[in-house]
Amino acid sequence: MSVKELIWLFKGVMGENAYQQYLDHHASTHSSEAPMTERQFWRDKTDRQDAHPEGRCC
Template sequence: MRAVLRSVMWWITSVMGDHDYARYVEYLRTHDPDADVPTEREFWRARYRAQDTNPGARCC
């Protein structure tokens, strides 16, 4: 039962974007190790700023 709940929680957090910053940092370190890694706050701020400039990109 715990495995099922854990899987459901993982799916929900994935859909909500909770893992996006970690994936982005991993991508940056893999593809451009010399690049400055933004803080999580900077990452989310830039992401929401991009959505505001293109409202059609948002789901809601």
């Protein structure tokens, strides 16, 4: 495994690539609306977590 792949894996596990994932999804749906900016996306993400909490195990 190369260093580049390790960094990609690490960032993925930490959840850093969520915005890129959203952009890819947005591009593939050919939506006419502009995608959220990075700042808007992360705000939206944590605000959604406010309403849909995820469990963490013991």
